[in-house]
Amino acid sequence: MKPFGLKSRKTERLMALVAIALLLFCPPMIIVVDRLPAFSVGWLPVYLFSAWAIVIGLAAWLMEHRAGR
Template sequence: MQKRTLLSRLIPLTLLGVLFFTPPILLIFDTPASNGLSWLPLYLFAAWLILILLTALVVERSHEE
């Protein structure tokens, strides 16, 4: 039963990752800021970091149960 709950938590996390990295969302952050730099690298790093932290949280929580 533990494997099923882990899978049910990882599927929405995977869908969130797909949402984070779809081209329409990426194009929103590819616009230049007032200083001429793009927000895309910052967004990519933040989205990647959020996914890693959420994955670690889900996996560690599943080991405790």
């Protein structure tokens, strides 16, 4: 059985990840990225895919970080 401190810390980190994801995908942030000057490719698809990859990567890292111990 895991100590209470480890479980609450993991919960806090996951809640922080949700807050980061909400900030990354909030409409004002998407509008700012969408209005950046585009040279050849628009910045919105690049931003959305990279932000989504970061959120997925952080979630995977947080879920597997303590599995080895």
